[in-house]
Amino acid sequence: MTNQNPQPLLGLRTALVLLLGCLVALGAGALTMLAGSDAASAVLAGGAAFGAGVLFFHTIIA
Numbered sequence: 001m002t003n004q005n006p007q008p009l010l011g012l013r014t015a016l017v018l019l020l021g022c023l024v025a026l027g028a029g030a031l032t033m034l035a036g037s038d039a040a041s042a043v044l045a046g047g048a049a050f051g052a053g054v055l056f057f058h059t060i061i062a
Helices: 014-034 039-060
Strands: none
Touching: 014 039
16 A cells, blocks of 8 residues: 655755754864864764754744
């Protein structure tokens, strides 16, 4: 039995908010590494930036 009308796993808005959050996290992590910090600090900075970015983009994208 096949589903003739499959539903998307994520909505377009959700995918966009998560994508932008990932881009913010990558940017923050890369800048932290370029500043001379170790990898653990860069991962922590990226994680914090991801959380803040998702919250920010969730607020501003209608």
